[in-house]
Amino acid sequence: MALSGGLLVTLARPATWPLALAAFLVRGGIVLVVLPIVVLPTPVGIGNVVGPALTAVALGGMPSEALVGAGVAIVVLLASLFGGGWLAAALEAEGASIVASDEDIAAEDVGAMVAPGSDGQPSAAGGGRTAARILAARLIANIPLLLVLAWGSVRLVRVTYGELTSPADVSTPIVWRVLQGTPEVIAAIVLAWMVGEMVGAVAARRIVLAGDGVRRALVAAVARCLRHPLSALARFWIPTVVLAVVLLPSAIAASSAWSAAAATLDVLDDPLRAMISVVALVFLWVVGLLLVGVVCAWRAAVWTIAEVRPRGTFGGSSDRRPGDWRSEGSSATL
Numbered sequence: 487m488a489l490s491g492g493l494l495v496t497l498a499r500p501a502t503w504p505l506a507l508a509a510f511l512v513r514g515g516i517v518l519v520v521l522p523i524v525v526l527p528t529p530v531g532i533g534n535v536v537g538p539a540l541t542a543v544a545l546g547g548m549p550s551e552a553l554v555g556a557g558v559a560i561v562v563l564l565a566s567l568f569g570g571g572w573l574a575a576a577l578e579a580e581g582a583s584i585v586a587s588d589e590d591i592a593a594e595d596v597g598a599m600v601a602p603g604s605d606g607q608p609s610a611a612g613g614g615r616t617a618a619r620i621l622a623a624r625l626i627a628n629i630p631l632l633l634v635l636a637w638g639s640v641r642l643v644r645v646t647y648g649e650l651t652s653p654a655d656v657s658t659p660i661v662w663r664v665l666q667g668t669p670e671v672i673a674a675i676v677l678a679w680m681v682g683e684m685v686g687a688v689a690a691r692r693i694v695l696a697g698d699g700v701r702r703a704l705v706a707a708v709a710r711c712l713r714h715p716l717s718a719l720a721r722f723w724i725p726t727v728v729l730a731v732v733l734l735p736s737a738i739a740a741s742s743a744w745s746a747a748a749a750t751l752d753v754l755d756d757p758l759r760a761m762i763s764v765v766a767l768v769f770l771w772v773v774g775l776l777l778v779g780v781v782c783a784w785r786a787a788v789w790t791i792a793e794v795r796p797r798g799t800f801g802g803s804s805d806r807r808p809g810d811w812r813s814e815g816s817s818a819t820l
Contacts, residue, residue: 488788488789488791489721489788491787492585492787496780499584499787503776503783505580509574509786513571518737522744523744571625574621575618575621576616576620579616579620579690582690585794619699623689627704628679635675637674641671646660646664649664684718684721685704687707689704689707692707692793710793717792721789725788733774736770744767746766747760747763751764
């Protein structure tokens, strides 16, 4: 089974942990990691910053600050999308190659699927070209998500404006009121994100392990997900839920440690207590990142093993009669 096999390979290959963690952070996970220790601006603060510029635009003017801010935002967005996406794709390719080269994978199952490197092992050959193909495949796979976000943003803005001008329940936070008023938007975003992640993950492994082009990898990925929808859903949701379970307590612990460290550093009446608070914050932060890296590596390994070993169990025998042994190493390894 890909889930259990991915866990075994992940624990046996610690080199995949930092690769998976870095890919997760680059693809937006850094927001989830930093959010517990960042003080979010209030609506009043945001209004004080962007209000004058929006008022000038509404009156027909275009202040230079708005032009500069828009230009910087576009540059940062493009750099994050393409530069960060390429880096994450390169990390994903390397991690998939490490998992696919694990000695527990039977040689005859890998040979038909994996593009070998110079040493006969699976390799992310092509380097930048492979990463570029993975980036292109993932961007195409997430086109439905972009369309849903474009549609959903209009709906969210309308509901938010309505709650700000005439709130139905002032005792409930506005975020929850907006979410309750737009359940179809949330469902559509989650569905599009799920489909994009599943198709993109399979396509990326086709590119790395079989040397497919972008179009062929996407077609194969869609066909694989349609032929085995339950398996694809399990490979997506089980590791994702585990990741959420790991992120939530890590975020709570980091937020509490950050608050305690900030309080002691503001007073500075007890240096020993301040040092303990800082050490506790760093310890909890590192442990949280380590756990996230392991789970992310497991998530990636699950898709790799499922693509390398489409038949049978991970490390199992391909012989027809139980107990048969072959000299070329096709018998069971577990």
